[in-house]
Amino acid sequence: MPKPLNSALVAGSVCVAIVAASALGITAFGLSTSGQTGPTRPEPEADQTTVTVRVWDDTVAAGYEKSFATFERDNPDIEVEVDVVPYDEYFTTLADDVEAGEADDIFWLNSSNYTDYADEGALFDIDRVLGRTSRAAWSPAVVDQFTTDDGHLWGVPQLSDGGIALYYNADLLKQAGIDPATLDELAWAPGGGEGDTLLPVLKKLTRDASGRTADDPAFDGTPVQYGYNAGDDLQAIWYDYLASAGGAFENDDSTAFAFDTEEARVAFQYVVDLVQQARVAPPAVLTNENADYSREQFVAGNMALFQSGLYSLAPVDAGADFEWGVAPMPAGPAGRISVTNGIVAAGNANTPHRDDTAKVLAWLGSTDGAKHIGADGAAVPAVLGAQEGYYDHWTTQGVDVRPFFDVIDDGPTIAAPTGIYGRTQSIIEPIFDRMFTGELSVADALAQAQSEANAALTGVPVARGGVTPPPADDDEALN
Known part of the structure; x- marks a missing residue:
């Protein structure tokens, strides 16, 4: 194993930094995208219910496998399967599966992609399912980020990461x-x-x-x-x-x-x-x-x-x-x-295993359920009681994580994109890709992407190049 250079850590200060970072909303939304699945599982027993969990990160999935092994020991009538889908195709596939009624019982969501599902009634209301008092165990920033204006929380906080x-x-x-x-x-x-x-x-x-x-x-x-x-x-x-x-x-x-x-x-x-x-x-x-x-x-x-x-x-x-x-x-x-930004585990409101899915969500929101994420160093858990394990892991490895937290603690931050980006990402991303390859100038790409994305939000058609077409005259409107 290579030895990282930043090995001089001060235990108390970094631990406090991690907890303080969570309170400020230090969360992650772009993880490993290689899409390798976990170990093959035996077929469930005939009297077992299988609850599936969809994520996009291999390293966290490995922690989940360890976590769910404990859960299954204490809940022998429930088997939990982890499904890893690469990030590049995650949200497109999820949207198709939700629409077709084939989505996993639990799936990860980020701040750009949860509001539409919440508005459509596709998610568990976490306060109703687990009780509002459950919020006290989780990073307040992640809770706030996934709580809509009407006060409802739409996922169990999972990851609470630092900055860049x-x-x-x-x-x-x-x-x-x-x-x-x-x-x-x-x-x-x-x-x-x-x-x-x-x-x-x-x-x-x-x-x-x-x-x-x-x-x-x-x-x-x-x-x-x-x-x-x-x-x-x-x-x-x-x-x-x-x-x-x-x-x-x-x-x-x-x-x-x-x-x-x-x-x-x-x-x-x-x-x-x-x-x-x-x-x-x-x-x-x-x-x-x-x-x-x-x-x-x-x-x-x-x-x-x-x-x-x-x-x-x-x-x-x-x-x-x-x-x-x-x-x-x-x-x-x-x-x-x-x-x-942040990541939550959302419950599929259309699951045929509602009670068992709720049990798995409650486990994911507990210290014991989340500890393997932090203990393996995969990510900072959004479950407050599991965060110390993350700090302990990287201290042992000799890695100084303070730069990720100092950038948050020492200055202003920019909040992650909201649901309007989730609804228009398929418009903006290809234009930005062409900007970086040099096919479009920066000025043209920004103008086009903003015009077309805003038009999509309002339903106003935009012509090629980002210019809104003139209204049709009466004769054209009749044809």
Whole structure:
């Protein structure tokens, strides 16, 4: 196992940081997407009920398997099966299955994708099923995030993650003559102008097959070692750049998108230029197709800096065979600002096993039920009583998790996208993909994506290119 560098932890301060982070809404929504299923289970006995649980993360699924083994021992009439669906197809498949009445009894939801199901009556009302007093055991921020304006909670909080930080390959930094301690001072500036300390470092950390760095005039523009993981990654990259430029994604009441602004153009242009112009990050044609491509390159030793969240901690620890550590994410014109979000386990209101499903949900919301998530270091449980195990695991591994929490504790945050993004993601994402490949300019992509997404929310048709067509005259309207 590789030895991480950040090994000097102060037990009391970090433990407090984790609990405090939960109170502030520090949660994760983008986890491993490789989609490997758990171990094969024997067929249930004839008198058993099978309750299925759908998730999108392998490492948490492994913790669930251990957790459900205990649950099944105490509830021999219930078998629990974990179904892992890759994140890239998770919500499309879930929507189809819910509509067809074939969804799992319990399934994960994030903040962008729960309100429609709640509005359609497709979810358990957790307060009615488990009792409102159950809320006291869970991260208040995750509870608040999945409680609608009418006061109803629509899922059992599962994960409560920290903010975004930089994983670094110490060997590659040493080769470039960069002290890991200086990563704390990295900042980006519009267009790579005055005050930009990030781009020069990324160029020094990017090399072609001849060993030339990206700041060498002879650099051939085809890296074999990447400096960074810029790309169309909402949680880890562009959403945080948008916030640190002073921009917003939605309007104040989350009824429409508000990202076609100068701040957003500055932020997206900087990130796109890292890919298209500076060539310090992987080509978008690779990262658009494989959400885990950059993490795979980092773990393989082909990327020096990898910006991500706690959800990448277990895969990096398991796969990296070099010295690595964690540093704060780069700051922007408005400071160092990270996204926050959460994940819940929602009950399928149409399950034929309502009582047994409720028992499994209650188990997932208990300290004993959630402890394997934290104990294995897969993620920070949203069950408060299970969080200490997460801290203990990474202390033993010698990993300093403080940068993930400091970014939340020390400054403002940006809330994760709400349900309006879940309803329009299929519109926005392909346009942003084309922006990162260079098929669309940043200005055109933001204008088109906002116009078409807002039109979809209001039902107003939008012509190709994001321009609302004129109303038909009376004669045309009759045809």
